[in-house]
Amino acid sequence: MEEEQKKELKARGNKALILNIIFFLVLFAGMFLVVYTGLVTTVIVIFIAFIISLLYIYFF
Numbered sequence: 150m151e152e153e154q155k156k157e158l159k160a161r162g163n164k165a166l167i168l169n170i171i172f173f174l175v176l177f178a179g180m181f182l183v184v185y186t187g188l189v190t191t192v193i194v195i196f197i198a199f200i201i202s203l204l205y206i207y208f209f
Contacts, residue, residue, distance in 0.1 A: 164209075168202055168205065168206065171202070172198065172199070175194075175195060175198040179191045179194065179195045
């Protein structure tokens with residue numbers, strides 16, 4: 150039983166790490182996107198990425 154919990158926690162940790170890296174890259178790209186598209190477009194893109202990440206957390 151304890152081994153199964155460790156495997157599940159490790160899988161969740163890996164998923165969280167990947168999700169954090171992807172979200173960091175989106176925010177980092179957003180800093181450069183502001184220069185080319187403006188603040189409003191960048192905020193919309195980051196907001197959509199945030200919503201997608203929340204949906205991924207809850208459904209997968």
